[in-house]
Amino acid sequence: MKLITLKILTLFLLGILSNTAFAGNEVPKEKVYSFIKQKQSAQWYIDQANVWGEYLEENSKDADGWLNFYTAKRMLKLYGANVSHEDLIELVKKIGTKIPNTFEYHYISYWNAGLKSNSENLEHLNKAQELGPNRVELMDDLLTYYEINRDKENIVKTCKRWFASNDISAGVYAWNYNMLQSTEENAILITFGDNDTYPSWVLQHAKGIRQDVTVINISLISIDSYRIKYLKELGIPQLPKKRHDYSGWKEFKIAFVEHLKTHTYRPLYFAISSDKEVYESFEDEVYNVGLAYKWSKTKFDNIAVTKRNFEKKYLMDYIKLELQNDLSQGVVDHANTNYLIPLLTLYNHYEESEDVRSVEVKQLIKSIAMKNDMEMQVAKLLNETNSGVSLVVDDPRKLETGFLKVNDTLYALETEVNNESYDLFLTDLLKQKRYDELNVAKAAAVNWRSLLSSSTSSLTEDELFKNGNPSDPLAPVVNLSYEGAIAYCNWLTTTYNSLEHKKKKFGLVEFKLPTEAEWEYIANGGKQNMTYSWGGPYVRNSKGCFLANLRVGDIDDVPGQGISSETECSASNIDGAIFTVRGDSYYPNGYGLYGITGNVSEMTNKKGLVKGGSWNTRPNNATITSKESHDQPSPEVGFRVIMVVK
Template identity: 30%
Template sequence: MKYFVCVTLVFFSLPLFALDGAETIAPKTRIIKSLSWYSDQADRWEEKVRQEPANADAWLNFYAASRYSQKSLASLSSIASQAQKVISGTFEAKLIQALNEGYSENSMKLLMEAYAMKPQQSATYGPLMLANEIRMNTADRKEFGSKLLSSGQVSQALLSYSYNVLMSIESSAVLFIDGDNTTLPLFILQDVMNVRKDVTVLSLDLLTSEAYRTQKLKNSSLEFSLGSGDEDIKKMICSGLPEQNPSKKFYYALTIGGNNISSINNELYVVGLASQHSKARLDNISVIKENLEKRFMLDYLRVDFNGENEFSAGKVMSSNYLISMLLLNDHYVKTGELGKAEELKKLVAKIAAETGKQALVENFLHREEEVPLAPPVIISLDLKKMEVSLRQVKDNLYAYNTEVTNAQYNLFLNYLKTNHLTDTYEKAKIDLSQYDKTSQAFFNGYHTYLDPAIKTRGSVTQRTNFRNYPAVNISYEGAIAYCEWLTEQYNGNADRKYKKVKFRLPTVKEWQIAALGYVDFASWNLDENTVKVTIPPPGNEDEIVKGKETVIPVDNTVLYPWFKAYNYRNKAQNRRNCFLGNFKAPEDCKPCASPSVGMDGYSMMGPVASYFPNGMGLFDVVGNVAEMTEEKGRAAGGSWNHSPDESTIRSINEYKGPDATIGFRIFMDIIEK
């Protein structure tokens, strides 16, 4: 079977030199440069082979640069074919042909012939390690791993990085990796240095070979049945193995392509240099803390012991530390461990500078927030009302039954002003700058807090007291700050029900499942679920009439949370033409049989909980205001100014900043009961 390695391969190692701008292409276990650099080098080496067609070294560099610049398999095959015509029988020709054929029997033969011709040339060591892994020849895999290590073609920093990858993994767990420059150092650590041999390392590249996959998984005592469909095989492996082996722990290296894990991304938790798979909520911060404080080797990040340059594979890969380090830094700040936070902050800044990631971490490291030099002021909250208003989505994940109201958000803003938290207040305050004077006057009244204990006269009625209306015209950063503040307040309150929680914005998948409101859902992917619906007898479309209960798939016809009435699963109005949510009514809409304003009772925002809740007890998941998700700029569910078609449980509504159509609903993770 022909098998192509599609990410990186160890090609060869010759002294770096410049020749008409063409540089020797070092293996990615030692040096990693940009895609554009490899593309430029491929062009330069192509010109070189035109000038000197018998130059075998030029052909090998041309092939290597083309491979690293991700040229098509057809282009690579063309290069290999041309090389065979002019340098046939050479070490370079055999190596190029072997790499181009993948790990077929002929490829193995060619690799061994090339090795026999130049046994001291390290270019064959990496491919022979992988070829012997394909054939389950552990002794020869170890032999060539030892040769590759001794050759100096593996960055010492990459070995340290790979050590920390293995130390991110629980005992006897399974680790998925993707790419030979990450696979080879792990094999070297396990085979040659006897490091973490208990970890089962699975290369997604190699697992695409059916014969290898069958034998490897059998040897690893793992069950796997390949499903049907057009889904990418790597993606099926990443999601299928944990599903079919629930007693095993699975981890995914941070270098794995996002497409391969997109279907399980909601079940992955960063714990260091890998993400742990868990269907239940995982306190990954404590795991990150244990790994970075006690298990990882980090001195090589602080001091360059080996004099490696900025393109060293280990230094380039070190940017993957930033995710877990930023999470831990945030934890240190929140728990008052400011000394640790400052030390970690310095290391994060160093890594960011060396890897060109300064812009990505600058806001985090230099955000102008108040550092909690003293414990935060804890105010009295109606915790019982809050806890009663939370609805379980699944396991330790809960959602508030309504969108955050003006009253709730004004309490937060008042806290910030009272405690002189000016920077956070400026970030979180109501923003009306996008409106004209007339609109600003309206929204000033909408957002103004009116004490219900104060009796009002004339036109100031309960309807114009907007305390129970959704908070809008706030920034994404303001919503995040509110969640952080509420987390701090709840966890610091002695009367709380749960020991430790975290309030946050939901992921898109979490929001969609909560909006669906089906308590017995099986998957976080909306379309992978089935629901029970009531189908009324033929000729009777009344949604409240009892009918036959049937299980249907959640396909693209299931649009609204009242799907249980089957005939109304994709309809926004009831049989009296009244809208079932606060939407923007189409101009040709027939009048509702009930008195209304704006066809649904409200011309703009309406009070929260004005319509029936869904099956989980959540109000207004569609319409009223679109609800922010954790992805900045993406809200869900539509609003009073979106049409019914734009206000479904599947609707994603883009936004650029504070807006009258955008609010948010808080979700809560129970960290400790």
């Protein structure tokens, strides 16, 4: 059983999808873990499913390969990425024909069936344990099985084995330790997923930590047989109905929590990662005390409790200093965002009381925010966004213009950033008197004539710029620094997120330079392994019209029969330009993006690495997989912005 509750899945979708990475053309096979253990994007799982699938065509007896392939497919199902439960059932059947009588087959079969307690499924669990008694993959399944049967002896044994395996991240343990320490003595703590349940049980049974706390997982407690045993053990009356007698999952959860409120004398807490809907109806009786919420009919000083927890009970050094290469570090970093609510409360308390500890807390808040791309949101809460109010943009819809959808969370600007848009940014910096930033961001003027060869130096202005002038408002901005491009992206992000409008499309977004993999993904236009953004290996179409603004003086005439005249090819799709032209010249790619190949080389998020080639790049150096190095501002380099929806 791999518990994936709505809350945990939502956390991962928000965190993981907002940092989508896209693979290039050469994807290495990697060990595939559940996103409960390792933070990866949906695209990463797609890539791994593809490479492991191809590998298994030639290596169909590789049991570990099938486990990686199945795990990738299962994660894609949870992401809603065109993999259904029926697809997984058929995959398990296929695996059974390829690697029967292996640990991997029986483990996958049990995992795929979930919590079905029929004899066939239990046989898969028993066979997996027999064939791989020390496999850590089994630990959560075994612990779940013993827990729902309330086999206390084996619960303890399994927790000790799991702890001894070093499988769970120290950061995950520290987070769960702090959650347990958030509660009073003999509390009941409602948890909602894997990473706020299993590590807590292991700490309790393997290390003797806070064994007075009863940790109840809201998903597991929906199993009627388990709930009946557990409530009897706790001396709590049974629910009046079985799980499926309720109209839905939400109604059951709310009914169970209300039942506990009515029938237990023990303090009741909810993990901070919990689903708000279970206590929404009595939200004014729920108080944050750190990594948990306490239900209390009477008001109390929860800030004082939070302060005590952070100052005297919590383990926090693991956030301040990472001392190991942790496979689950991304998961830990994301879980640590749950500290932000209590830490911000604590920061305000220290500030109001002029306590110097506010400095340390503020630093901790910023550290957590930085690791989760939340600097802008946190800066706003810390009242550090005074420079984020634009004086030239008052409608966020203006900043949405020109961004085309690539997938549900990723949008790309249809052209490179042009002179007009960049000048607006510079004007805003000037009006806000942000002179230091303005000096960094300014694009240096270009003496274009100085770049002409001897054969073109005598051209008139009309001849030189017959298809467009580099100073045209819609031509790409060039000769700016990498830092200037980053500042522009940050300006877009801050401005957009700070503006409100009833027709604003998105809540929170991030504008940024693409990674190399993201750039290649959008460049391919929805296809794979493209040579150029239009697909084929040639830089002219069948009429001889050039398809991009490149250095084409020495290109032969294939596939066209000679270079066509301007009467045959419109000015938008012949390479009559010596330098840059308008960003929407030439044909767009499959996503509707112009100028992916040629015109100007486009920056990536890695300083100095540019892609796509420019007006001065030979075609064989402007393929989608090609890369160039430009460490300094150049008339050949501009940038394109992508937008990630949070």
